[in-house]
Amino acid sequence: xxxxxxxxxxxPLYVQIMDAVxxxxxxxxxxxxxxxxxxxxxxxxxxxxxxxxxQAYAELxxxxxxxxxxxxxSFIDSDVQPTEVERPRLAxxxxxxxxxxxxxxxxxxxxxxxxxxxLAREADSKKEGVG
Amino acid sequence: MKVSTMTPLPIxxxxxxxxxxVEGVSRRFEETxxxxxxxxxxxxxxxxxxxxxxxxxxxxxxxxxxxLGARDSGSLRVHGMDPAARGAEVRANVGYVPEHQRLxxxxxxxxxxxxxCARLTPGWDREYAxxxxxxxxxxxxxxxxxxxxGQTRRVQIIAALASRPAVLLLDEPTxxxxxxxxxxxxxxxxxxxxxxxxxxxxxxxxxxEIERLVDHVGVLRRGRLLGQMPVDDLxxxxxxxxxxxxxxxxxxLGSGQRVxxxxxxxxxxxxxxWGEEQDVVAGLGRAGATVRDVAPLSLDEAxxxxxxxxxxx
Amino acid sequence: MSAGSLRHATPPGVAAVEQLRVVGLSxxxxxxxxxxxxxxxxxxxxxxxxxxLEIGPLLLPxxxxxxxxxxxxxxxxxxxxxxxxxxxxxxWLLPVEHTAHARAKVAAGWLWLMGVVGMGVAVLIGLxxxxxxxxxxxxxxxxxxxVAAARAGTGGLEQIPWATPVWGWAHPFFVATCTYLGATxxxxxxxxxxxxxxxxxxxxxxxxxxxxxxTAAWGNALLxxxxxxxxxxxxxxxDTRQVWVTLPTGRAYWAFTELPTFSSWLSSxxxxxxxxxxACWLATRRSRQV
Numbered sequence: 001x002x003x004x005x006x007x008x009x010x011x012p013l014y015v016q017i018m019d020a021v022x023x024x025x026x027x028x029x030x031x032x033x034x035x036x037x038x039x040x041x042x043x044x045x046x047x048x049x050x051x052x053x054x055q056a057y058a059e060l061x062x063x064x065x066x067x068x069x070x071x072x073x074s075f076i077d078s079d080v081q082p083t084e085v086e087r088p089r090l091a092x093x094x095x096x097x098x099x100x101x102x103x104x105x106x107x108x109x110x111x112x113x114x115x116x117x118x119l120a121r122e123a124d125s126k127k128e129g130v131g
Numbered sequence: 132m133k134v135s136t137m138t139p140l141p142i143x144x145x146x147x148x149x150x151x152x153v154e155g156v157s158r159r160f161e162e163t164x165x166x167x168x169x170x171x172x173x174x175x176x177x178x179x180x181x182x183x184x185x186x187x188x189x190x191x192x193x194x195x196x197x198x199l200g201a202r203d204s205g206s207l208r209v210h211g212m213d214p215a216a217r218g219a220e221v222r223a224n225v226g227y228v229p230e231h232q233r234l235x236x237x238x239x240x241x242x243x244x245x246x247x248c249a250r251l252t253p254g255w256d257r258e259y260a261x262x263x264x265x266x267x268x269x270x271x272x273x274x275x276x277x278x279x280x281g282q283t284r285r286v287q288i289i290a291a292l293a294s295r296p297a298v299l300l301l302d303e304p305t306x307x308x309x310x311x312x313x314x315x316x317x318x319x320x321x322x323x324x325x326x327x328x329x330x331x332x333x334x335x336x337x338x339x340e341i342e343r344l345v346d347h348v349g350v351l352r353r354g355r356l357l358g359q360m361p362v363d364d365l366x367x368x369x370x371x372x373x374x375x376x377x378x379x380x381x382x383x384l385g386s387g388q389r390v391x392x393x394x395x396x397x398x399x400x401x402x403x404x405w406g407e408e409q410d411v412v413a414g415l416g417r418a419g420a421t422v423r424d425v426a427p428l429s430l431d432e433a434x435x436x437x438x439x440x441x442x443x444x
Numbered sequence: 445m446s447a448g449s450l451r452h453a454t455p456p457g458v459a460a461v462e463q464l465r466v467v468g469l470s471x472x473x474x475x476x477x478x479x480x481x482x483x484x485x486x487x488x489x490x491x492x493x494x495x496x497l498e499i500g501p502l503l504l505p506x507x508x509x510x511x512x513x514x515x516x517x518x519x520x521x522x523x524x525x526x527x528x529x530x531x532x533x534x535x536w537l538l539p540v541e542h543t544a545h546a547r548a549k550v551a552a553g554w555l556w557l558m559g560v561v562g563m564g565v566a567v568l569i570g571l572x573x574x575x576x577x578x579x580x581x582x583x584x585x586x587x588x589x590x591v592a593a594a595r596a597g598t599g600g601l602e603q604i605p606w607a608t609p610v611w612g613w614a615h616p617f618f619v620a621t622c623t624y625l626g627a628t629x630x631x632x633x634x635x636x637x638x639x640x641x642x643x644x645x646x647x648x649x650x651x652x653x654x655x656x657x658x659t660a661a662w663g664n665a666l667l668x669x670x671x672x673x674x675x676x677x678x679x680x681x682x683d684t685r686q687v688w689v690t691l692p693t694g695r696a697y698w699a700f701t702e703l704p705t706f707s708s709w710l711s712s713x714x715x716x717x718x719x720x721x722x723a724c725w726l727a728t729r730r731s732r733q734v
Contacts, residue, residue: 010426012366013343040325047317048343049178050325104373104424199536210450219453223539235534236526239469250462251538253451297450 003037005046013048017056021065022090025082036066036074140350140358140405140437144172149208150298150330151179151196156205157354158191165191167354169205173332178324178344179359181334182434183351189334190230191354193300196332197227209298223253226291230302232283237276241286244275245293252294260293266315280307288316292323299331305340313340320344339431348430350437357437366427369436372402372411376420384414391436403428403436451539459540460548467552471522478560482567489571496575502568503583505612506680506709512561512616513678516623520631523553546728550628554621561620565613581608586699588687594699597692601699611706615680618713622677625720633727680704681712 003020005013024030036042039057043050057074060066065086067077080086102112151173158166166188173179181189194200196209198218207213214221234244245264249255264271267285278286284307291299305313321344323329333341349359369391375398382390388406395401400420404411412422428436468475489495527533527549535549536542572580583606590600630644631637675683682704690696702708 012363040322043321043325044318046343047314047321049346050321051346052343100424106423194532197537198542199532219539219541220450222537223451223453227537229532229537231532233526236466236470238473239466243469247462247466248538251454251459251540253454253539 003042003046005048013052014056014059017042017046017053018060018063019090019093021056021060022086025065025076025080026087026090028082030076031082032076032078032080034076036076038073141360141364142170142356142358144174144359147172148175149173150175150177150210151332152206152208153192154206156192156195156207157203158188158195158200159203165354166195166202166205169351169354169356171349171356171359173330173347175330176328177347178331179333179347179349180338180341180345180430181332181349181351182336182338182438183334184438185336186353187351188354189351190302192351193227193230193302193332193334196300197222197225224297226294226296226299228284228287228291228299228301228304230306232280232287232307234275234278234283234286237274239275240271241269241273241275241278242271244286245271245290248290249293252290254294254296256293256295259295260289263289263292263319266319267312281309281312284308285312285316288319292319295323295327295329297328297330299329299333301331301333301335303335303337304333305335305337317341317344338434339429342430345430348434350434352438362430365430365433368407369403369405369428369433370408370411371426371428372404372415372422373399373424373426374402374415374420374422375399376415376418380419382415382418382420385410388414391440399423453539453541456540456544456548459538459545460551463545463548464552464555467523467549468556470525471519471553471556474518474522475556475560479563482563486567486570490574496571499568500572500576500580501583501608502572502580503585503606503608504682504704505565505608506615506682506704508565508568508616509619509678509680512619513623515561515564516557516620517627519553519557519624520628523549523628524631543729546632547725550625550632550724550728553628554624557620557624558617561617565616582606585703586689586697587703588689588699588701591687591689591699591701594689594691601689601691601697606703609704609706611709612680615709615713618717619677619680622713622716622720625717625724629720629723629727631727633723633730676712677716680709682709 003017003024005016005020009016021030021036030036036057037045039050039053042053046053057066057068061068061074064077065080066074068074098112099109102109149172151171153169153171156166156169157164163186165186169188169192171181171192181192183189191200195202195207196214198214198221201215207215209221210224212221234241235247236244239247245260249257249260263269267289269282269285269289273282275283275286284304288301288304291301305316308316317340320331320341324331324344333345335341338345346362347359348362348365350357376395380400382393382402384390384404384406388404388411390402390404392403393400402411402415406414408425412425415422489499527535535545538545584603585606586601587604588594588601593600627641630641634640675681685700685702685704685708686698687701688696689699
C-alpha cells in the first residue's frame, strides 16, 4: 500500500494519513483483513515521527476502520464499509477543502456548484463523443 | 507592516517526566549574554526542535548539556543528572552531533574512528552501526581528514545514533548534507525513533527539513525562551486569518490572544494571531473584519513569524 | 526511558587501554621514523671504525640526558595534536570522566615514549657491545683530590677505575619523563602554552646569558649549583661534580671532585620527577569548561 502526503495540505499529518487510508479503501486498494504498513515502515517511508502514525492508526481504530492485533500489526476491520460509510465521509472532507478554497478566492458556494455542474456536463459529452 | 507587542507563549510543559530540564540558566561570554535565565523542559520521548536565530544560545545550551560548558547560574538536568557534576554518565546516555564538522583524529580511518567510539561508548550496537554506514554510504577506509563536510556529518550522525542512547542532542544535524543524504537521514531518524525509546533535542535554522519529525518546539531568542509547546498546540493556536477590514479597523482581542503580525493590503488584510480560532474569528468579526480563510502555519512559518516580532521595551 | 535503564560511564580501564591504542596511532609515524633511524644506525654504524669509536665506551649514561631531554618534548605535541584542551575536542565528548581520561592519555603517551627511549638505549648498548665488548662499560675517570693543585700542575689529579653504573641507565628514562610531564603540564594547564613556552625559554636564556656575562655566582648556582638545579635534571648532577682542569702542559680534562652515586643521582632527579608529575597532575585537573 502506498500512502502519500501532500506538502501543500495544511491539515495535521495524522488526519492526512487517515484520509489516505480511507481513499485506498474507497478505491479498493485496501479491503477487509488487509494489513496496514507497520508504524516503523510508514514513519520511515514518509519521514515523519512514528508517533504521528500511531496517532493516525489509533484514530482509525477508534472509528472502527482498523483493528490492532497486538504483536502482529494493524489490519483493516472486517466490518468496514467502504462504499456506504467511507466514501461519503471522504467526499465530505474533499468538499470541505473545496469550500475553504472557494472562500479564500472570494467565491460563493453556488459559484463552485455551477462550475462543477458545467464540468460534469463537459465530461459527459466527451464520453458520448467517444462512444 | 504593523507590529504588535511580544506574544507571551506558553512555557509550562506540565509535570513531566522530563529527559532534559533547564532552569534559570545564565551564561555570559565577555560581551554577550549567551543564555539569560533560560528555562526549558524536554519531555521524555519528545522530539523537540529548538529554533532561534544565530547567536540565540542554541549551541551554548547543547554544549552545556554535554558537560562541556560552564554556567554562571541555574540548574541543568539530563535524566536527573547534572552534566557539570556527572558528565561521564550524562555522555554515556547522550548521542551528540556537534555544530562543528571536525572528526577527532584526522590520521585515523573512518573505520578506526568509529571503532574508537565503539570501544568507548556503552551500548554501542555494531550491527546497527554497520547498517547506518551502508545507509549513509560511508567509506570506512577513508582517512578522517579526507572527508567533505557532508561526509563528516554522516559519520558524526552514525556515532551519535549507533549506541541508541536515551537522549540525542543534534546541533544543525542536516548541515552540509546533500538532498539525497538528508532524505536518508530523515528516514533513518524516523526508524530510530520507532525502534528506540529516545528523547531528541534538535537545534536548527532549517526547521522545514525536520518539521514532520518533531513533536515539540521551543523558540529561543537572545538566550531566552519565548515559548515551548507541543507542535500540535502551535498549529492549533497560531493561525493565519485572511479577510477584508475597513479602513479604520481597530482590533482588540481578549486575554490569551495576541496578534503576532498584521499585513495590510489596499482591500484585504492578513493577521497572524495566537488564540483559539473561534474566539479570534469572533473578535475580528466584532471589529468589522470579514474573515475569508483560516490556515495553520507550517512550523517554519510559525518560527519566522514569532522570531520576527519586535520587542517592545 | 526510566532512570533505571540509563547506562553507566565507560569503565576507566577500558578507556585507558583504548587511549593507549589511539595515542600510539597518533604517534605512529614519528615512532616509525625513530625506529627506522635506530635500525639504520644499528646496521650501518658497525661498518665504520670511526663511528664505533665515537659511540663508546660509555662510562656515564647520564651523558644521554640532553638527548633524552629533547626527545621528551616532542610526544606531548603528538599526543594532544587536534585535541584543543580548552574546547570541544573528541576527548571531552566521550563518556568518560574528563580529568581521569586526560591522565590516561598522558600515561599512554608516556608509555610509548618509554618504549622509544628503551629502543634507543637498547640500540646504544648493542652498538657499544659490538664495538667494544664489555670493555665499553669499563674505564678510567679523572678524579681531582685538590682542584687548585691540579690546575697548578702540582698533583691532586689521579685516574681511578670506573665501571658504568647500572642506575645510570635509568637516567635517560627519567629525564625524558620529566620533560614529557613538564611539557604536557604547560600544554594542558595554560590557555596559551606556546606563548608561555617561548616566553619562558627567552627568560631562561636571558638568565643564562647574564650569568655568563657577569660570571655571577647566582647564575652559576641556578644552572648547576645544586643537585636540583638545571644540571640536576639534565645530567643527574654529574656536571656539578666535575671541574674543567687545564694542566700547565695544555692538556685539559673533566675531573670529578666527587664521584656520582646512586643517591646523588636520585637526589637530583627525584625533585624534578615529582615536581613535573605534580605540575601535570594539577594541569589535568584544571577545569576545561569552555
